[in-house]
Amino acid sequence: MAAGAAPVVEVAGARKTYATGTQALAPVNLAVRPGEFLTLLGPSGCGKTTLLNLMAGLTLPDAGTVRWWGEGYGGTGTHGRRLAMVFQAPTLMPWARIDANVRLPLDLLGVPRVTADSEVAAALALVGLADAARHFPRELSGGMQMRASIARALVTAPDLLLMDEPFGALDEFTRQRLDSELLALWAARGLTVVFVTHSIVEAVFLSTRVVVMATRPGRVIAEVPIDEPFPRTETFRLTPSFAACGQRLSALVADAAADIRR
Amino acid sequence: MKASAGSSRVLQFAAPALVAAVALALWQALVVGYDVPAYLVPSPLAVLRTLIADRELLAASLGVTLGIALTALAISIVVGAVVALVFVQSRWIEMSLFPYAVLLQVTPIVAIAPLIIIWVRDTRIALVLCAVVVAIFPIIANTTLGLRSVDPGLINLFRMCRAGRWQILLRLRIPTSLPYFFGGLRIASGLSLIGAVVAEFVAGTGGQGAGLAYQILLAGIQLNIPRLFAALVLITLTGVALFAITVALSRLALSRWHESEVTPAD
Numbered sequence: 001m002a003a004g005a006a007p008v009v010e011v012a013g014a015r016k017t018y019a020t021g022t023q024a025l026a027p028v029n030l031a032v033r034p035g036e037f038l039t040l041l042g043p044s045g046c047g048k049t050t051l052l053n054l055m056a057g058l059t060l061p062d063a064g065t066v067r068w069w070g071e072g073y074g075g076t077g078t079h080g081r082r083l084a085m086v087f088q089a090p091t092l093m094p095w096a097r098i099d100a101n102v103r104l105p106l107d108l109l110g111v112p113r114v115t116a117d118s119e120v121a122a123a124l125a126l127v128g129l130a131d132a133a134r135h136f137p138r139e140l141s142g143g144m145q146m147r148a149s150i151a152r153a154l155v156t157a158p159d160l161l162l163m164d165e166p167f168g169a170l171d172e173f174t175r176q177r178l179d180s181e182l183l184a185l186w187a188a189r190g191l192t193v194v195f196v197t198h199s200i201v202e203a204v205f206l207s208t209r210v211v212v213m214a215t216r217p218g219r220v221i222a223e224v225p226i227d228e229p230f231p232r233t234e235t236f237r238l239t240p241s242f243a244a245c246g247q248r249l250s251a252l253v254a255d256a257a258a259d260i261r262r
Numbered sequence: 263m264k265a266s267a268g269s270s271r272v273l274q275f276a277a278p279a280l281v282a283a284v285a286l287a288l289w290q291a292l293v294v295g296y297d298v299p300a301y302l303v304p305s306p307l308a309v310l311r312t313l314i315a316d317r318e319l320l321a322a323s324l325g326v327t328l329g330i331a332l333t334a335l336a337i338s339i340v341v342g343a344v345v346a347l348v349f350v351q352s353r354w355i356e357m358s359l360f361p362y363a364v365l366l367q368v369t370p371i372v373a374i375a376p377l378i379i380i381w382v383r384d385t386r387i388a389l390v391l392c393a394v395v396v397a398i399f400p401i402i403a404n405t406t407l408g409l410r411s412v413d414p415g416l417i418n419l420f421r422m423c424r425a426g427r428w429q430i431l432l433r434l435r436i437p438t439s440l441p442y443f444f445g446g447l448r449i450a451s452g453l454s455l456i457g458a459v460v461a462e463f464v465a466g467t468g469g470q471g472a473g474l475a476y477q478i479l480l481a482g483i484q485l486n487i488p489r490l491f492a493a494l495v496l497i498t499l500t501g502v503a504l505f506a507i508t509v510a511l512s513r514l515a516l517s518r519w520h521e522s523e524v525t526p527a528d
Binding site: 093 | 415421422425518519520521
């Protein structure tokens with residue numbers, strides 16, 4: 001986590017207005033540093049998904065720039081670096097078995113089958129789905145489908161992993177377990193993650209830095225570093241510093257909400 | 263649970279079969295009891311006797327009609343799928359051409375058939391064309407809908423992996439469209455037979471190429487009502503068989519993953 005290292009992705013003065021006239025994003029400046037676990041926190045409609053889509057290269061800003069490793073958009077496989085994204089829903093292909101689903105990015109990037117197969121097996125083992133490789137998505141629970149989706153993102157060994165409320169649709173127990181597993185993967189593989197959530201608890205637990213956003217127009221109102229040591233275990237949730245961080249974020253979010261009402 | 267699943271499957275076939283048996287028995291009893299002449303309503307047994315006695319004639323006609331229907335169905339599948347693929351290439355193409363596909367669908371085949379039969383010299387080709395006109399629309403409409411019903415998240419994923427148009431088509435659009443396509447195929451299978459029969463009626467082709475519709479026409483004129491019924495039974499059975507085959511194909515292709523074909527786990 002070298003402080004002086006070039007940003008993985010840098011958003012500069014990026015603005016986005018949708019065709020409906022909604023200003024999704026007021027000019028935003030944000031730099032994601034290598035190795036960081038950055039969370040975009042805010043209520044619905046604050047433009048966090050829009051910001052994430054900009055970083056994924058899926059949407060273009062109306063004004064301003066987005067640069068990856070100091071360069072323009074290169075997709076998943078250029079500049080020798082890779083982007084991967086995990087969506088709100090598992091978005092698996094229902095007609096393909098789990099291993100074929102996870103292999104998809106490698107197939108599209110033209111990785112030879114033999115190499116791809118061993119990487120798929122490794123990715124599935126990483127998320128604890130080795131036994132489910134030959135199943136169809138509909139045969140798995142929501143949590144397992146999400147794991148498969150994460151395995152599909154990790155299979156390309158991405159240099160930047162973008163996650164859009166990946167565990168939002170899951171029950172609280174599954175979500176907490178997957179949060180812990182994700183953190184372990186982040187530490188073990190030295191990932192750089194940008195994670196979107198509207199859960200303060202999840203933001204504190206996972207992040208090295210939280211970017212708080214507000215609505216109408218969508219904008220960044222604060223950046224809060226979470227300087228708590230890793231590895232963070234379930235007991236971290238019970239510490240006073242966890243509560244303090246949570247209160248601070250909650251106050252910021254409440255301020256932003258009050259701001260709108262005024 | 264196993265036992266009840268098994269018994270419900272038996273019931274699925276046994277119940278309609280029982281209804282048929284009762285209806286046929288009643289029919290037979292009424293015809294015999296009231297001494298209804300065969301030229302008004304033949305008894306089921308009389309129809310069966312005719313089916314056996316005229317089997318060579320009827321089998322030949324069945325072959326002709328079935329040949330026309332199947333050829334038309336095959337053409338509808340290939341051309342319909344290609345048209346759907348063209349439609350989804352751009353909204354402009356679809357907007358410009360879709361109304362004409364609808365036009366094809368809403369114009370009664372009985373009204374167009376005489377023209378087609380006049381314009382096309384070979385009657386067999388003309389009959390196939392008529393059946394295609396009837397059967398192709400559900401394939402076009404359903405497959406187009408299916409090719410468009412792609413999960414937007416998956417599209418984003420493909421785009422992030424820099425997938426080209428062809429990769430998205432082959433790996434995403436076509437698999438997504440399969441359940442819709444098979445839905446269209448079920449309808450088209452029946453329509454191809456209806457189209458073939460209606461066209462035969464209009465053409466009134468006799469002799470070598472006489473289909474089942476011609477047998478019905480001729481039997482009606484000759485007041486050979488048992489043979490008329492026999493031909494009718496064959497047409498109905500053919501329709502049921504075509505439908506059953508498409509259902510089986512659909513099950514074969516989708517059973518592992520699509521909700522419509524998945525059998526409940528218990």
